[in-house]
Amino acid sequence: MSELSNNYFISAAEIAAKLDKTTRIAQQLSLTASNARAVALRAGERAAGFRPLTDFIDRLAEVTIKSSKNINKLAAALSQTSVDKERANSAISHFNAIFIKANDSKFIHSLDEVFERCQHKQKQLENSYKRQISYLSEELVMLSSELRNAVILATLSRVEASQAGEQYQSALTNVADNVEGAANKIREHIRYAQQMVSILEQH
């Protein structure tokens, strides 16, 4: 796991990049669901118990794709806001330097209005930044709890796979492994993102 960058706006970009991978893994989960349905059909009566599980895998894939796409969007927006916030902070620090350097200038007050505007903009960005972090945290928690179902699904799939007879057992066990593997990978990314987000909350 990489360390959080010193610059919060780089960290926000890193979160976005990391979470981009979850969509791709979620898409693999969707493929696994299609594959499971095809195997279950071929297995016929012997996989009767497995068939309803494929609907759950499908639903899990659908929810995960939707949620991870939303998380990606939120992370990308957070990254953009972080850059805008950094720029606004930089403008404020430049103006502060001018107020020190040129405080005896005849026309120093001609900057009051633009400085106020910059401060207002900075405040707005600060609020957006906090709001976006909070949305992102909530969405990460939601997806994480959805993925807990994957473990149950994988266990049930293994049980049903063992009843499907030798010919289909390994294919169905493979489906169970894929579901569990994809869910674990996504949860790992989520845990990383949650750690990074909790550090960003302090900025």
Add this chain to the structure above:
Amino acid sequence: MRTHKLFENNSHTWLMFGRDEEKPNEIIDTNQYMVISNKNALLMDPGGIELFSAMLSVVIKQLPADKVTHLFASHQDPDIISSLGLWDQALPSATLHSPWIWESFIKHFGMNNISYSAIPDEGSSLKIDQVTLDFIPAHYLHSSGNFNVYDAEAKILMSGDIGAALECVDAPLFVDNFDEHISKMKMFHQRWMPSNRAKNDWISRVRKLNIEMMCPQHGRIFKGDDVKRFLDWFEALEVGIIAKST
């Protein structure tokens, strides 16, 4: 940063800002110029992001910030205009005059408020109050889209990188010995300027102008006979080559 008055009459004033002793060592020293008319001002090649605080500090010693209604960027280089994102906050109603070919490039420096007035290849004029300033084409010298600013009344040509010299921050403002000055500008012109044809075309047009002062963006200002000396020297110089400075 030093401020030097180059010209003044009833209608307008030319100021030069430069020789910033507080600038970081790693960045090249630049000259900035400003024309102040009755109600407006044009700031030329306002400089890099590192220079912004120093520049705005010296500007507001001269006039209220909102009087700077026009900016000019001779070309797209960072030492010319990378401070744009900050000027955009300080002068939200200003207009930036710059070559049309750089519009979508220069906007990468951050431009949400300032308007972009694209200068066509053949050049154009800007009238601020009673003052007319001409944007003279200087393409390929060195940038492929590049302009000088000429003031016929003040007889001043702001020549951008043409006539530029690489020297220390405490160098005099004016060329005092042309022959000695050659060594400080020869390599710059040979290495940065790519086209003899563009160079000679610019010289033939500029020879027709009445110029008392030629003001480059780096180094010293050429005054009086040194303007002609520069044009003669530049005409004889082969550019677009990599050669060691002599």
